[in-house]
Structures are given as structure tokens and as C-alpha cells.
Amino acid sequence: MSDTNQRISQxxxxxxxxxxxxxxxxxxxxxxxxxxxxxxxxxxVAYDSVDVLQDMEIRQGIKSFSDWPTIPQLYVKGEFVGGxxxxxxxxxxxxxxxxxxxxxxxxxx
Numbered sequence: 001m002s003d004t005n006q007r008i009s010q011x012x013x014x015x016x017x018x019x020x021x022x023x024x025x026x027x028x029x030x031x032x033x034x035x036x037x038x039x040x041x042x043x044x045v046a047y048d049s050v051d052v053l054q055d056m057e058i059r060q061g062i063k064s065f066s067d068w069p070t071i072p073q074l075y076v077k078g079e080f081v082g083g084x085x086x087x088x089x090x091x092x093x094x095x096x097x098x099x100x101x102x103x104x105x106x107x108x109x
Contacts, residue, residue, distance in 0.1 A: 004061035017047035021072040
């Protein structure tokens, strides 16, 4: 396992919910990342984020780690969920909220 994959794995395993995104939740740097943050905020869960613009190794590495070509990427309890389009579809169907509840993710404080 490469150092980058190992770093990504530690981030994914070390956080219940983590969003790899462009920018930060307070200052998203693309519309897709902004939508992903809004969805998580509407769900009211605690989550961590990784700004891929700050680390080119993570930015490229996350794409091969998940075998998913785009950013943002959401992980819940170590499991890849998808990008902003999948998050939106799941949210609108109530599936994302159900997944977060099923996985007993902590609420935002």
C-alpha cells in the first residue's frame, strides 16, 4: 500500500463520516462540494472534511482509492457512498438519512 493510500485509509477509518472535497465546509471551492456540504448539513450529522486542493497526492490518490473519478467523495463508517449526485439522489429518496441513522452516526453539535 502506498503512503498516500495508507494516509487516505487512516482518514476514512478514523472518522465516522468524512467528505473529501474541494475547499472547506465554510468555503467550498466548487458547486458539487457545496451541494455535498449542504446535504450533510441538512442531515444534521457530524462530519469531517479533507480539502483535496491542499494536497495533490490526496487529490489524485482518493480517485484510485475509491475507483471513483470525481470529487467530492463521501465515506460513512469506512464505506464509500459516492459523489454529490449520488448523495443528492439518496437524500431525496430518504436513503442517505436512513444510512446515517442505521450506522448510528453522531448528530452535529
